[in-house]
Amino acid sequence: MARSGVSRLRGGLGIAALCYLGIDYLRRISPEWHATLQPKLWLVLALAAICRAPFYPHWSTELRSVLPFLGSLLFMLVALALEATSVHFVTALLGLDWHRTALPLPDTGQWLFLALNEKLPTVVVQVLRAPLIGLHHYLMLFLMLAFSVLFDCVKAPGLGLGARYMFTMAVGRLLRVITFLSTILPSARPWCASARFEIPNHPHPWLQKYYVPYASDPNMIRQLLREDMSNAPIGDYPAEIIPEWGRMKFLVNILRPSSAALSGDGTSWFSTLKRTGGGCNDLIYSGHMLVAVLTAMAWTEAYPGWTSAGIWFLVLHSTQREIRERHHYSVDCVVAIYVGFLLWRTINLFWSTKDQSKTLRLEKLAQIEGRLFQAAKDADLEKVREMLNELNNPLQGQNPTKRALWGFAAIVIIFSLGIGLLAFTLTADG
Numbered sequence: 001m002a003r004s005g006v007s008r009l010r011g012g013l014g015i016a017a018l019c020y021l022g023i024d025y026l027r028r029i030s031p032e033w034h035a036t037l038q039p040k041l042w043l044v045l046a047l048a049a050i051c052r053a054p055f056y057p058h059w060s061t062e063l064r065s066v067l068p069f070l071g072s073l074l075f076m077l078v079a080l081a082l083e084a085t086s087v088h089f090v091t092a093l094l095g096l097d098w099h100r101t102a103l104p105l106p107d108t109g110q111w112l113f114l115a116l117n118e119k120l121p122t123v124v125v126q127v128l129r130a131p132l133i134g135l136h137h138y139l140m141l142f143l144m145l146a147f148s149v150l151f152d153c154v155k156a157p158g159l160g161l162g163a164r165y166m167f168t169m170a171v172g173r174l175l176r177v178i179t180f181l182s183t184i185l186p187s188a189r190p191w192c193a194s195a196r197f198e199i200p201n202h203p204h205p206w207l208q209k210y211y212v213p214y215a216s217d218p219n220m221i222r223q224l225l226r227e228d229m230s231n232a233p234i235g236d237y238p239a240e241i242i243p244e245w246g247r248m249k250f251l252v253n254i255l256r257p258s259s260a261a262l263s264g265d266g267t268s269w270f271s272t273l274k275r276t277g278g279g280c281n282d283l284i285y286s287g288h289m290l291v292a293v294l295t296a297m298a299w300t301e302a303y304p305g306w307t308s309a310g311i312w313f314l315v316l317h318s319t320q321r322e323i324r325e326r327h328h329y330s331v332d333c334v335v336a337i338y339v340g341f342l343l344w345r346t347i348n349l350f351w352s353t354k355d356q357s358k359t360l361r362l363e364k365l366a367q368i369e370g371r372l373f374q375a376a377k378d379a380d381l382e383k384v385r386e387m388l389n390e391l392n393n394p395l396q397g398q399n400p401t402k403r404a405l406w407g408f409a410a411i412v413i414i415f416s417l418g419i420g421l422l423a424f425t426l427t428a429d430g
Contacts, residue, residue, distance in 0.1 A: 013153040014307035016045065017144055021137060028131065049147050053413055058149070058156035062412065065159035072166040079170035079177075083287075085254060086177045087279035088272075090184050092199040092256035093207060099193035099280060102186035109323045109330025110188075129324070133314045135288050138295040141311065145299055147416065154302040159412070165298055168347050172290045172339060176283070185282035188326035192280035198258045198272070202237045209234055245269045285335035286328045292318050293340030301344075 023041050026034035091099070117125050142165060149158035187193065203212055213232030214220045220232055242252050248269045255272050292315045299308040319333045368387050375383035 012151070013144070013148045013303060014305065014310075017141055017307055018310075020045075020140065020144065021133065024137065025132065045144070045147075049150055050413060052150040053410075056150050062157045062159050065157040065163060069159040069163040069166075072163040072170070076166040076170040076173075079173040083173045083177050084273060085251070086181055087281075087283060088197075089254045090180060090283075091193055091197055091280050092254070093204045094184065095203045096194055096197070096199060096201045098203065099187065100190060102190065104186060104188045104190065104326075105282070105329060107188070107323070107329045107331075109333075110326065113320060113324045128317070128320060131321070132317055135291055138292050142295045142298055143416070143419075145302060148303070161298065161302060164347065164351050165294060167351075168294055168343050169291070171347065172294070172343050173287065175339065175343075176285055176287060176290065179285060180281065180283040185284065185329075187280050187282055188329060189280070196280060199256050200238070200241070200258050204253075204256065205237075205240065208237055243268065282329055282332065284329075284332045285339060286322055286332040287336075288327070289315075289319060289322060289333050289336035290340050293337050294344060297341065297344040301348075 019041060023034065023037045026037065113128075116128075120128075145154060146158045146162045146165075148154050149156050149161070154161065193199075202208075209232075210230055212235065213230075214224055224230065224232075240252075241257060242249075243257060245252060245268070251269050251273075255269065257268065257272050296308065296311045296315050299311050315337075319337070322328045322333050323330050372384065372387050375387065
């Protein structure tokens with residue numbers, strides 16, 4: 001009976017994920033139904049998690065994953081802050097005039113989808129164009145996967161799974177920063193920077209000397225190769241604006257605010273940075289696709305089956321939409337897919353939390369092996385049952401009190417639901 005109940009709960013995770021995606025898509029076709037059903041779905045899921053929490057048997061295992069979880073969260077926040085600053089930097093560096101005139105790169109993926117629009121049936125093209133899933137959906141799908149540990153849908157600890165997800169995300173983001181800072185590529189949407197950024201029209205003084213004189217004159221490039229020194233004359237450009245940003249003044253050279261962005265209250269550096277969004281250069285590789293692939297990898301490993309296959313289908317759908325809508329070039333999406341796949345697999349080789357309980361059980365088995373063999377030989381079933389219980393709970397004597405576990409459970413549930421609500425709010429616009 002217990003095993004069949006667990007099987008029903010395991011199947012329920014896929015149904016819950018499908019309901020979430022279906023109800024959220026109603027915002028496109030029936031906003032009234034969406035406004036009615038979505039709050040009810042979130043209320044049901046939150047209440048289910050809260051009601052199940054007191055009966056969850058692995059809180060002591062979750063407690064041992066707190067430090068890796070908090071460390072990974074801090075690491076990810078630092079990586080995201082660095083990424084946001086770097087995204088603004090690569091756009092501000094060249095100035096708005098360059099962004100207005102730089103031609104998009106030739107992209108075979110874009111050409112392929114335009115050709116398919118002419119060949120495929122209209123219904124298929126409409127499905128390919130449909131915004132079935134976005135960034136916030138992938139984050140919510142992972143949150144549902146992590147919470148499903150309460151219902152034995154995936155193996156404990158859920159905090160360990162979350163820690164690994166955030167750690168891998170942070171490493172992927174840092175690798176992405178290194179990649180798009182190395183070579184600046186023009187956006188596939190040339191109007192983007194003018195619409196979203198308040199930066200000077202002219203390039204950064206650094207580029208005025210090292211890039212602009214060689215950007216369009218082959219003879220100057222030949223001279224540069226011969227001399228290996230930048231001796232070209234620098235044009236006449238406006239002076240850089242230096243606002244009073246107090247301790248954050250070092251960001252002036254990175255964010256390059258225009259006069260329109262100055263507020264004079266010492267806090268405009270944050271509002272300037274907050275406008276970054278996803279950036280307006282081609283940022284190789286795609287951050288959206290990295291999130292999608294890591295979510296699919298987590299589902300495939302923790303909850304294999306038809307739901308995971310469906311999420312991979314959505315990843316492919318998101319890939320063609322990123323290319324079709326010119327948010328990214330094809331290379332950005334292709335690189336994001338194999339980087340996400342390889343990162344998840346590689347970090348798994350060094351992630352010890354997954355096998356910690358197995359190691360402890362093996363150590364405990366080595367300690368009680370002789371007594372267990374003797375009890376089995378004597379047909380002492382009570383003694384065998386007692387030692388098997390010790391084997392399943394290798395840290396039984398070190399577990400905290402029940403009151404402490406209840407307090408910890410309450411903190412985890414409230415904190416996780418808060419993080420999920422915050423992530424949904426901040427990423428709902430893509």
